[in-house]
Amino acid sequence: MRKEPRQARSRATVEAIVQAGAHILSDEGWAGFTTNRVAELAGVSIGSLYQYFPDKLSLVDAIRHRHLDDSIAVMRKIRADGISPAEFAAQLVRAVVAAHSVYPGLHRVLLDEAPSSEEYRNPSSAFEIEYLSYYAEAVATYRKRQPNPADHASARVISDAIDGVIHNAARRGAIDDPAMQRELVRLIILFLGEPG
Amino acid sequence: MRKEPRQARSRATVEAIVQAGAHILSDEGWAGFTTNRVAELAGVSIGSLYQYFPDKLSLVDAIRHRHLDDSIAVMRKIRADGISPAEFAAQLVRAVVAAHSVYPGLHRVLLDEAPSSEEYRNPSSAFEIEYLSYYAEAVATYRKRQPNPADHASARVISDAIDGVIHNAARRGAIDDPAMQRELVRLIILFLGEPG
DNA sequence: AGAAAATGTGAACAACTTGCTCACATTTCT
DNA sequence: AGAAATGTGAGCAAGTTGTTCACATTTTCT
Numbered sequence: 001m002r003k004e005p006r007q008a009r010s011r012a013t014v015e016a017i018v019q020a021g022a023h024i025l026s027d028e029g030w031a032g033f034t035t036n037r038v039a040e041l042a043g044v045s046i047g048s049l050y051q052y053f054p055d056k057l058s059l060v061d062a063i064r065h066r067h068l069d070d071s072i073a074v075m076r077k078i079r080a081d082g083i084s085p086a087e088f089a090a091q092l093v094r095a096v097v098a099a100h101s102v103y104p105g106l107h108r109v110l111l112d113e114a115p116s117s118e119e120y121r122n123p124s125s126a127f128e129i130e131y132l133s134y135y136a137e138a139v140a141t142y143r144k145r146q147p148n149p150a151d152h153a154s155a156r157v158i159s160d161a162i163d164g165v166i167h168n169a170a171r172r173g174a175i176d177d178p179a180m181q182r183e184l185v186r187l188i189i190l191f192l193g194e195p196g
Numbered sequence: 197m198r199k200e201p202r203q204a205r206s207r208a209t210v211e212a213i214v215q216a217g218a219h220i221l222s223d224e225g226w227a228g229f230t231t232n233r234v235a236e237l238a239g240v241s242i243g244s245l246y247q248y249f250p251d252k253l254s255l256v257d258a259i260r261h262r263h264l265d266d267s268i269a270v271m272r273k274i275r276a277d278g279i280s281p282a283e284f285a286a287q288l289v290r291a292v293v294a295a296h297s298v299y300p301g302l303h304r305v306l307l308d309e310a311p312s313s314e315e316y317r318n319p320s321s322a323f324e325i326e327y328l329s330y331y332a333e334a335v336a337t338y339r340k341r342q343p344n345p346a347d348h349a350s351a352r353v354i355s356d357a358i359d360g361v362i363h364n365a366a367r368r369g370a371i372d373d374p375a376m377q378r379e380l381v382r383l384i385i386l387f388l389g390e391p392g
Numbered sequence: 393a394g395a396a397a398a399t400g401t402g403a404a405c406a407a408c409t410t411g412c413t414c415a416c417a418t419t420t421c422t
Numbered sequence: 423a424g425a426a427a428t429g430t431g432a433g434c435a436a437g438t439t440g441t442t443c444a445c446a447t448t449t450t451c452t
Contacts, residue, residue: 003398007449010399029309031227035440045401050441112367113225113309153375157361157383164360165353171308179349187353190386199427203420206428231411241430246412 002054014052016042021063026103030113035059057117064110068127071107074099075131080138088138089188093181096166104170135159142192158191198250210248212238217259222299226309231255253313260306264323267303270295271327276334284334285384289377292362300366331355338388354387 005011020042024033035056039046053059078091100107133147135155140147165184169175201207216238220229231252235242249255274287296303329343331351336343361380365371 005399007398009448013399031309034438046441047401047443048399051399056440108308112304113227153373153379156364157376157379160361160364161357161383162360164358164363165356167360168352168356177349180353183349183353187357187383187387191383201428203427205419209428230409235431242412243414243430244428247428252411 002050002058003052005052010052013042013044013048016044017049017052017059018063018066021059022067022103022106025060025063025109025114026105029105029109030115033060033114057115060110060114061117063106064114064116067103067106067110071099072127072130072134075134080141085142085189085192086185088142089185089192092162092188093185096162097175097181100166100170100175104173104175108167108170132156132159139192154191158188161187161191198246198254199248201248206248209238209240209244212240213245213248213255214259214262217255218263218299218302221256221259221305221310222301225301225305226311229256229310253311256306256310257313259302260310260312263299263302263306267295268323268326268330271330276337281338281385281388282381284338285381285388288358288384289381292358293371293377296362296366296371300369300371304363304366328352328355335388350387354384357383357387 005014017038021033021038024038024041035049036046038059039049042049049059053062074095075092078088078095080088083091132152132155135158136147136151139151139154139158143151162184165180165187166175169177169180174180201210213234217229217234220234220237231245232242234255235245238245245255249258270291271288274284274291276284279287328348328351331354332343332347335347335350335354339347358380361376361383362371365373365376370376
């Protein structure tokens, strides 16, 4: 950030810019993401955008940062211990679906298309590690043992599988399809249920 | 195609162009896919490229056409009837992994990033329909009944789940990871085994 | 009220990018 | 040899776009 917004008015401006950016990334992908279009959709002049973001990349990073932090936060609310696999799976799917309801394509674009100065895409990024350890924890819980390095492969596969189902549903504009959600829940339950 | 290659030499040229295009799409995505770069990587002048492809889009379509046809062909070789779910899953994973070994990122880029004149991305495209009916058939087989419209949700979910696992593995450069393949096979077996 | 700080504006530009053509050379076929 | 097929690549026309800057407006502070 080039300058910190001090007044309420400027904080609203920054917020509008971030929202508009997320909207465009989700709908048009990285190719449609130009600073001028973001400013226009935000209802703000291009000059204002550059008042708070030194360049285009810093804007993407801000959007990414916020989105990934939100994703983690939503997921962390659902802990595996104390509830059945079925309950866990149902809650998890509900949360993931909700997280993709606002900007369905955003997650995919941020991870696959958009370049980043910080290395979020790196397998060893803080985000990836936290994301993965969450699933590893759930796997370990239902296999009734301590978190195990061998569970990491399981964690990665179930995490990527969920990602794929959600991402493709989002692309078809069908994240709210109940049949899809039901089957996804079933998939998770089965995978978590039986030991490797 | 603007002109049909008649001699062996020109057929080799076209082949080199298609391969180079696939390579660039896979490695750099749609953003890095410029006609000049494709021609350069193919070891061919830009003029030659435009001799056989009237414009950029027709080249992507040619690449897409070939890649998707290949994918379907590879999958169709593995029929569900007559073999156990375990055997089917193992063969399927082997085939999908092999299909992504050459240009790991290609499939994703073709479906998600690259624009198309024909509508491959459309849910009702011939490709999508054939792809999906393949999985629906497998689901129906192991549920020991006639192919059922209700199986379509299952088919879509398992198909998208496999897609997600493969795609993310490809991004990490880990499509050959045996642990991942083992877990993916397990996922498929479990999902196909139990009825909805 | 007046000064100062914060915030907002948008026309304009400089620097690139890139799809594509065309006039001409070379190779292959008949 | 003549014709047809194939190959070449410098260069252009037509954008695209990230970013600046001189100036206007609003808010806060004294």
